[in-house]
Amino acid sequence: MLKKIVLVPLVLWLLSVSGIAQAAPKIEHWTTSNGLRVYYVHAPELPMLDLRLQFDAGSARDGAKPGLAMLTAQTLDTGAAGLSEDQLAEQFESVGARFSASASMDMTVISLRTITLEKPQQTALDLWLKVITQPDFPQAAFERIQKLTLVALQGEKQDPESLANKAFYKALYGDHPYGQPANGTESSIPALKVADLKAFYQQYYVAKNGLLAMVGAVERAQAEALAEKIAAALPAGAAAAPIPEVKPLTEAKTVKIPYPSAQAHILIGQIGNKRGDADFYTLYMGNQVLGGSGFASRLMKEVRTKRGLSYSVYSYFAPFAQLGVFELGLQTKLEQTDEALKVARDTLQQFQQEGATAEELEAAKKDITGGFPLRTANNSQIVEYVGMIGFYQLPLDYLDTFTSKVNALSSEAITEAFKRRVQPDKMVTVIVGGDEK
Amino acid sequence: MRRILTFTGKIRNPKTILAFSCLFAGFFTFPAVAIERVKTENPVYEYKLDNGLKILVKQDKRAPIAVMQLWYKVGSSYEQNGLTGVSHVLEHMMFKGTQKHPDGEFNRIIKENGAQDNAFTSRDFTAYYQVIAADRLQVAMELEADRMRNLLLPPAEFKKEIEVVKEERRWRTDDKPTSLTYEQFNAMAFMNSPYRNPVIGWMADLNAMQVEDLRAWYERWYAPNNATLVVVGDVDPQKVRDLAQQYYGAIKPTEVIPPPKPQQEVAQTGVRHIKVKAPAELPYLMMGYKAPGLLGAKEAWEPYALDVLASILDGGNSSRFAKDLVRGKAIASEASAWYSNDGRLPDLFVLSGMPTKGEKLETVKTALLEQVTKLQQQPVSAEELERVKAQVIAGEIYQRDSQRHQATLLGSYESVGLGYAVADAYVDNILAITPEQVQAVAKKYLVEDGLTIAELDPQPIDPNKPKIAPNFVR
Numbered sequence: 001m002l003k004k005i006v007l008v009p010l011v012l013w014l015l016s017v018s019g020i021a022q023a024a025p026k027i028e029h030w031t032t033s034n035g036l037r038v039y040y041v042h043a044p045e046l047p048m049l050d051l052r053l054q055f056d057a058g059s060a061r062d063g064a065k066p067g068l069a070m071l072t073a074q075t076l077d078t079g080a081a082g083l084s085e086d087q088l089a090e091q092f093e094s095v096g097a098r099f100s101a102s103a104s105m106d107m108t109v110i111s112l113r114t115i116t117l118e119k120p121q122q123t124a125l126d127l128w129l130k131v132i133t134q135p136d137f138p139q140a141a142f143e144r145i146q147k148l149t150l151v152a153l154q155g156e157k158q159d160p161e162s163l164a165n166k167a168f169y170k171a172l173y174g175d176h177p178y179g180q181p182a183n184g185t186e187s188s189i190p191a192l193k194v195a196d197l198k199a200f201y202q203q204y205y206v207a208k209n210g211l212l213a214m215v216g217a218v219e220r221a222q223a224e225a226l227a228e229k230i231a232a233a234l235p236a237g238a239a240a241a242p243i244p245e246v247k248p249l250t251e252a253k254t255v256k257i258p259y260p261s262a263q264a265h266i267l268i269g270q271i272g273n274k275r276g277d278a279d280f281y282t283l284y285m286g287n288q289v290l291g292g293s294g295f296a297s298r299l300m301k302e303v304r305t306k307r308g309l310s311y312s313v314y315s316y317f318a319p320f321a322q323l324g325v326f327e328l329g330l331q332t333k334l335e336q337t338d339e340a341l342k343v344a345r346d347t348l349q350q351f352q353q354e355g356a357t358a359e360e361l362e363a364a365k366k367d368i369t370g371g372f373p374l375r376t377a378n379n380s381q382i383v384e385y386v387g388m389i390g391f392y393q394l395p396l397d398y399l400d401t402f403t404s405k406v407n408a409l410s411s412e413a414i415t416e417a418f419k420r421r422v423q424p425d426k427m428v429t430v431i432v433g434g435d436e437k
Numbered sequence: 438m439r440r441i442l443t444f445t446g447k448i449r450n451p452k453t454i455l456a457f458s459c460l461f462a463g464f465f466t467f468p469a470v471a472i473e474r475v476k477t478e479n480p481v482y483e484y485k486l487d488n489g490l491k492i493l494v495k496q497d498k499r500a501p502i503a504v505m506q507l508w509y510k511v512g513s514s515y516e517q518n519g520l521t522g523v524s525h526v527l528e529h530m531m532f533k534g535t536q537k538h539p540d541g542e543f544n545r546i547i548k549e550n551g552a553q554d555n556a557f558t559s560r561d562f563t564a565y566y567q568v569i570a571a572d573r574l575q576v577a578m579e580l581e582a583d584r585m586r587n588l589l590l591p592p593a594e595f596k597k598e599i600e601v602v603k604e605e606r607r608w609r610t611d612d613k614p615t616s617l618t619y620e621q622f623n624a625m626a627f628m629n630s631p632y633r634n635p636v637i638g639w640m641a642d643l644n645a646m647q648v649e650d651l652r653a654w655y656e657r658w659y660a661p662n663n664a665t666l667v668v669v670g671d672v673d674p675q676k677v678r679d680l681a682q683q684y685y686g687a688i689k690p691t692e693v694i695p696p697p698k699p700q701q702e703v704a705q706t707g708v709r710h711i712k713v714k715a716p717a718e719l720p721y722l723m724m725g726y727k728a729p730g731l732l733g734a735k736e737a738w739e740p741y742a743l744d745v746l747a748s749i750l751d752g753g754n755s756s757r758f759a760k761d762l763v764r765g766k767a768i769a770s771e772a773s774a775w776y777s778n779d780g781r782l783p784d785l786f787v788l789s790g791m792p793t794k795g796e797k798l799e800t801v802k803t804a805l806l807e808q809v810t811k812l813q814q815q816p817v818s819a820e821e822l823e824r825v826k827a828q829v830i831a832g833e834i835y836q837r838d839s840q841r842h843q844a845t846l847l848g849s850y851e852s853v854g855l856g857y858a859v860a861d862a863y864v865d866n867i868l869a870i871t872p873e874q875v876q877a878v879a880k881k882y883l884v885e886d887g888l889t890i891a892e893l894d895p896q897p898i899d900p901n902k903p904k905i906a907p908n909f910v911r
Contacts, residue, residue, distance in 0.1 A: 043499075046834060046837055046838060047475050048834050048838070085764060086764070089753065089754035089759070090824065092754070093753045093754065093755045093827065093828055094755075096472055096827045096828050096830055096831020096832070097831070098831075098835075113835065117473060119472070120827075120831075141764075144764065144767050144793075147793050147794045147795075148770050148793060151719065151791070152770075154794075155718060155719050157898065158614055158716070158719065158895070160612055261611075261612040261716075262607040262611040263604065263607045263611075263612055265612075295532075295544040296544055296545070306597075307597065308596075308597035308599075308604075309604070311602075311604040312608065331608050332604060333603075363545070363548060366548070366549045366551065367551050368551065369551060371552065373500055373501045373570055374551070374568050376500065377499065377502045377568075378499065378840065380838055380839070
């Protein structure tokens with residue numbers, strides 16, 4: 001069992017993983033003839049290839065049909081080009097390939113991992129292409145996925161952390177698309193139709209609305225040919241319109257959800273920042289000191305190390321295409337809820353007012369600089385990064401310049417950004433646990 | 438910070454179980470026809486210091502990093518009644534300072550060097566690791582060597598940290614209905630094997646734990662002759678050995694490490710049932726059969742055949758559970774098979790399931806038992822076996838993408854007494870399994886007299902709703 005916790009979503013991982021300097025992988029970029037952006041890293045050491053096709057087709061595109069993006073992704077491999085779900089699964093697995101498709105708030109990701117021996121690779125790629133370009137969306141499979149989604153939604157109701165998360169996003173974003181759960185609701189899922197999925201697929205799974213990330217043991221020429229083949233099977237289409245802007249909160253809000261748990265599950269936060277945001281580096285560094293660097297962070301010291309109030313306590317900025325979230329989270333036994341809340345809020349308030357000390361900032365810089373080779377040490381990490389950089393159209397030298405950018409930051413700049421972007425008196429607080437009061 | 442999967446010991450929901458089985462035992466399969474095997478040379482260098490510390494080094498030059506793990510042969514299966522959780526609590530206290538590096542220094546130095554570090558406890562071992570720039574490996578070694586024998590264990594720190602561990606228990610187990618079910622299932626399946634104890638410990642034992650308990654535990658088990666140092670990364674094996682000699686060489690071994698008492702599980706003589714009531718929305722079922730592990734198996738091939746069997750049932754989207762129960766009959770929202778053969782003691786072959794919307798738990802149970810019968814009556818098909826083996830062959834390459842995973846394999850096999858070489862032989866042994874062998878282990882081990890069944894019986898989450906009337910299993 002891990003001594004050090006850290007319950008942190010992937011977004012945060014990507015974000016905190018953003019160090020790199022001398023050892024950054026070389027990202028090559030081009031666009032296919034019909035407009036699919038391609039990001040490629042040559043990694044010849046292991047005989048394997050990772051592919052990610054990403055579309056600007058996240059749950060933020062669900063509109064009045066929450067769950068649409070996710071169900072579309074999940075139904076892709078239930079039948080394609082006349083092959084049944086069983087046949088697709090059997091063929092992928094008979095060559096050791098791994099397929100997955102899912103949707104998060106900003107994007108749909110369809111990925112493949114294959115070994116690069118000629119025959120298995122060819123089989124895996126051909127199947128992948130079928131799934132992406134000729135999905136059948138069979139009615140029976142769709143209905144089964146609807147049911148499974150409903151079970152998953154029911155399951156979230158027995159998990160206080162999921163309850164807290166959903167309430168948090170709802171309170172933060174209200175009617176903005178980011179406020180809707182990516183896996184839908186108990187009323188939206190049964191209302192979905194296969195025709196909705198097909199329409200969603202046709203609109204968003206198009207060359208100009210996507211990108212292909214490739215990392216592995218294929219040469220550039222082979223990668224180009226492959227990208228061209230995938231792109232050619234997709235209609236050119238058009239890029240999706242920007243997601244609506246997010247309005248910041250104007251006042252503090254507290255949401256209490258009674259629950260028969262041993263702990264209170266607490267989330268505190270507000271609207272955060274965007275990918276490519278001018279304050280990205282200052283907020284990132286400030287948060288490293290506040291609650292983003294595990295045991296070195298102030299929150300951990302105050303809440304866990306000094307007082308033993310919680311196993312896990314953290315904070316992070318999760319930047320999205322539009323303003324993302326700033327979140328602080330912890331759990332503590334019910335009787336200590338007030339005390340833990342007070343310590344967390346005081347720590348946040350003090351940091352927002354006074355910022356990081358020179359020592360803290362220095363320590364955070366050393367941590368990030370020294371640790372950057374760890375962030376892209378294997379293909380899984382690299383392909384995830386490349387996909388992120390491509391999707392948000394960050395500079396291709398993002399990984400190369402990250403450490404020099406954080407090293408150039410001053411305490412003043414960080415404090416100034418925190419004062420401007422973080423309002424401790426206008427936070428959303430969600431508490432799941434205990435009875436009503 | 439990156440989220441790290443708990444890949445050891447405490448398994449309390451189906452997802453974790455899968456993660457576990459993929460990581461340690463996830464390469465099942467056989468004389469592949471569908472894809473050919475790519476053997477990549479990657480030898481393990483083995484050294485031993487005079488004080489008994491074993492050192493295993495594997496090179497991986499893809500990135501200028503090193504994963505260093507120090508494994509102690511002690512975990513919750515070494516604990517006695519009343520003292521459960523002590524291995525894990527000690528793991529927490531290992532970060533609370535020595536004379537040379539007082540409380541807080543360890544973390545500060547690790548961070549100053551941009552390293553990631555953490556630790557985990559399982560039933561059979563406790564391990565500490567750092568991921569660090571390869572040219573700073575000595576920083577990790579110095580810190581780790583220092584706390585092998587010089588831990589201070591300040592009572593004031595213990596008092597706070599034990600509260601943190603209790604919060605961890607509430608978070609991992611008490612507030613998760615499937616985790617609670619797993620904990621009780623496990624305690625019911627094993628009567629006197631120490632595998633019955635939760636790694637995190639029973640709450641009553643945590644409440645009664647004293648810092649003196651930790652001190653005794655530390656002195657007894659934390660010594661070079663009870664440890665294995667594993668390094669995987671862009672390092673020179675000779676230099677790693679020299680560094681280890683420099684930092685660990687002078688540490689005195691303990692005289693004798695008395696082996697734990699046998700605590701050999703009594704023979705099971707009939708099916709066992711348990712019902713777990715907890716606030717929940719969804720029912721859940723676990724069924725575990727007693728099964729041998731690699732260590733001490735009378736027939737060496739049997740644990741591999743059981744591994745293949747688990748994969749036939751639940752080794753991807755084309756496996757039987759996904760195909761027949763989740764898709765075909767569409768009665769389960771989740772169905773998994775899990776078998777771990779790499780423990781110090783014999784373990785379980787576990788099936789678990791959750792009904793889908795509108796289906797009953799009983800239906801899922803019947804279907805799982807039908808799957809068992811089918812395995813016993815007919816040999817698996819050549820195609821199924823080939824698919825399983827293809828995935829094992831590919832998995833052998835994929836797992837090499839993670840330096841941490843490579844280190845974990847070596848360290849865990851070594852720590853339970855199997856020896857790290859088992860990792861190398863694993864794929865060959867799986868590839869040699871035949872349909873007849875799979876059928877034979879199904880007949881021999883998936884039998885009712887060795888079966889334990891646990892059911893989660895959901896109680897209302899809203900306390901104002903009336904409790905559901907009891908519904909006994911047969």
